[in-house]
Amino acid sequence: MDQNAPQTSARSPQQYAARAKVAKALAHPSRLFMLDLLGQRDLCVQELTQKVGADQSTVSKHLAVLRDAGLIESRREGTSNYYRVTCGCLDDFFRCLEAAVKPETETDSSVACDEGCST
Amino acid sequence: MDQNAPQTSARSPQQYAARAKVAKALAHPSRLFMLDLLGQRDLCVQELTQKVGADQSTVSKHLAVLRDAGLIESRREGTSNYYRVTCGCLDDFFRCLEAAVKPETETDSSVACDEGCST
DNA sequence: CCAGAGTATGGCTATATTGCCATAAAGCCA
DNA sequence: TGGCTTTATGGCAATATAGCCATACTCTGG
Structure with a gap:
């Protein structure tokens, strides 16, 4: 990449990679739908699975992607795992x-x- | 998907797909870098290729992804193609x-x- | 028209993502 | 403890993405 950029730009490759990771987490319709749902109220995996209409394991993996990107957090409640958005x-x-x-x-x-x- | 959502959510699958497309366009470090550069001033493919440090065809394809997502626009100037961000x-x-x-x-x-x- | 610069596209391989099934892990209750 | 519910993970096949080389396309100048 190029050095000495004049103003706002020229971030580090690590910063671009971090941003790309977040964008990648957003780059799926089901995950966007789940984020929208979680923006209304906290939901557990079972509820999300029902609403999304995919396999439970698929939903769980989508949630893992969102959590790895820092977009959601989880909270255990009995055997259920409730998720909420962080931003x-x-x-x-x-x-x-x-x-x-x-x-x-x-x-x-x-x-x-x-x-x-x-x- | 679920019906009768109370407030802001419950968009159409098409809308989620469209948003996912934009997010997917952002989900690459090189493309984020290019967007940052284009945010400073318009650049042609050659200049971007130089700054990014990848093959010219690779840069051109990245630009096509960004343009398909509606994030950038192009303007011809002689044989050069100058790009600029739209938002x-x-x-x-x-x-x-x-x-x-x-x-x-x-x-x-x-x-x-x-x-x-x-x- | 021809040559050359600048850009876009086709083709290919390597890698990453997706979504399902099966199954393991964790927690509750009788 | 044993059975049940709820989640998470491993494995696999299908698909998508990334990056390069080669090449076609476009415009300009002579």
Whole structure:
């Protein structure tokens, strides 16, 4: 990679890898659905399995990915394992992205980011 | 999936797929690096190839992924193809995530999201 | 038109991800 | 302890992704 970048950029490769890991955890429809559900209230694996409609082991592995990325935390309650989200940024972030991305695939392009985005 | 969700959630599978596509585009260190660079100023493929240090075809394919996700746009200038980012949300988003995620892998956990996050 | 710079795409292999089944691990209760 | 519920993990096959080389495509200048 390049050295002496002028301003905000030029992060370390480790930082990019860490961010990529988080993004990778978000890069699956089922996991996004689970995050949305967990954003409403804590749920255990069984409940999530029911709502997602996949195998229990699949859901458990998805949850492991999200937890490894630091996006959710777990809390035991008897034999159940309840999960909760650790950050509420996700929704705002995707809303912003959709405001910038949707117009491109529908009507025109450019602008539009100003509507739902701070920058 | 489940019906009648109370509040914000319960999006359509298409919406989750679209979000996953964007997240997948972000799920690679080189692409994050390229987005950071493009956030500073527009760059052509040749310049990006130089800075990233990978094969030109690899960089071109990364750019195609980012463009398909709607994260960047291109503009021809002679034989060169200059790219620019379409949304500045990314930096804020990752900063927020890191504020919520880092503490978990370093010292304690929980809280911390309030520091850099609106929610 | 021709040559060359700049970019995109096809083809290929190596690696990673996904999702299921089977099964192990952990905790509760009789 | 034994049986039950709930989760997590190992293993496997199908699919997707990453990166390179080679090459086709596009535009400019002579």
